[in-house]
Amino acid sequence: MTRTYQQLNAEERGVVMAMKLQFCSMRSIASALGRAPSTISRELRRNEWQSEAGQCVMGRPRIAGGYDAKRAGKRARRVRREAWPSRKLHHTGLLWAEVRALLELKCSPEQIAAKLRQRHPGQRQLQACHE
Incomplete structure (x- = not known):
């Protein structure tokens, strides 16, 4: 038990x-x-x-x-x-607008993650995981 x-x-x-x-x-x-x-x-x-x-x-x-x-x-x-970390994807953040724009262009989550890594190298707060 x-x-x-x-x-x-x-x-x-x-x-x-x-x-x-x-x-x-x-x-x-x-x-x-x-x-x-x-x-x-x-x-x-x-x-x-x-x-x-x-x-x-x-x-x-x-x-x-x-x-x-x-x-x-x-x-x-x-x-x-x-104890809970703050969210990266918040509707008032810069990352939200970028991800939303890429989704509207019909990009897959893997493509979005790769494009964010290319656009913002070394800035982990502006990158997202495809999961």
Whole structure:
């Protein structure tokens, strides 16, 4: 039986915060939420208070008292959003207009990729893969 990891939702983060304030263990928090202890451990490791010396690049919150559910949720949404790269083919970009013009000329995707490589050598942001 395989299980996929799902991040905690706002209500679950609130329960984690309340139980942490009552000095409950990670295992008791996990059993109250019906989650694996590793999920709670991961959440606390990512979002629990960090000293200024231990502050990481992703901006873990530095708050007195340990875990703040609101800040943890905000940080999780930001990290999830930043994890995806921006698209090359955006309808406001230069590449979009070029690809569209070549499609209107009935060029195949392979031909479009080859023409873009010829027109813009060394500029990967103005090239597209035929796939």
